[in-house]
Amino acid sequence: MSQPAKLALEDGTVFTGLAFGAIGEVSGEACFNTSMTGYQEILTDPSYRGQILTMTYPQIGNYGVNAEDMESGKIHMAGFIVREASRVVSNFRSEGSLDEFLKKNNVVGMTDIDTRALVRRLRNNGSMKAVLSSVDLDDASLVEKAKSSAGLVGRDLVQEVLPAQQSLWEEDLSPWIKMGDKTRALASRKDQDLHVVALDYGMKWNIPRHLRDLGCKVTVLPGTASPEEVLSHNPDGIFLSNGPGDPEPLTGPIETIQGLLGKKPIFGICLGHQLLSLACGAKTFKLKFGHRGANQPVLDIQTDKVEITSQNHGFAVEEGSLPSCLEITHRNLNDNTIAGVKHKELAAFSVQYHPEASAGPHDSEYLFTRFRESMDQQKGAAV
């Protein structure tokens, strides 16, 4: 029989459920994800650093976990909450249960609360600081801890998930992705005729897998690299990755991007999109409860097509602050916020969502092709 666990929000609400995964206590921002599947990719996405995530889908864990579906080397999120953890793990790819995976990664979890009530509270009142504990079960003490916890705003969380050193990316895109998507338009290329430097702020691994699949050699550098360091690799293009937390305190990476703009084609995803926009003079703001899920509709203004996208962000680029050098290319159709921008004169564009999916639909894969085309164009022009 599991022992009890509690989630306390800074507004004084306390949910009591059962402990799951590791026993312990963590603080973080309470948020929710509306994906029905993909919990392993979500858990290992480094952008969740500092957050306690609740899945809205009521039963999680039924297909287990495996060594292939990792989006980074470990789980970075602070805590994980599900309504019901599947008691049965059944899939031919499964190598273990979600409970064991959480324990192995020392991640505190909880099951058996009314996740609908929690999510409704977060949607109505906004994301909140929270404490999840299976060691302290005193409501007043937990609420106090939630109130005095650090929160996300103004903190540099990227330094906690940065790679220690540069590396050459060597993993291919999973054959399951290609097999599962019969409409997949992208042809795999092995030639590595282009070189991309990926600035890693907590990068999801399916991004360099995609770049490699498009025929790019990918050198991964810590996101704190200087413009000189990046350019010393003589890249054909520069990729700006996703990553955790508030983008505004990341002054070093923003200055680096300013030093790289116009030198080589740039493509940014999520935090990379926010940093590119900040480098061009825009501002970012905190969304009320963020966008997290694999079912977020986005309009590509250029083609007038709607794509269903995978998202995980709590901040966004402020429309009123957009400098005249940037043009809006994509909009989130749930709340009309900016979902993509491009530079009007220089080869630089970015999206607030995740074309690499993992987990989620592959509608937006075309963005990798756009990046490849902008590199091909610039390389062709230079010859």
Ligand SMILES: NC(=O)CC[C@H](N)C(=O)O
């Ligand atoms: N996935 C990401 O890169 C997230 C970006 C940023 N940390 C945000 O929450 O908005």
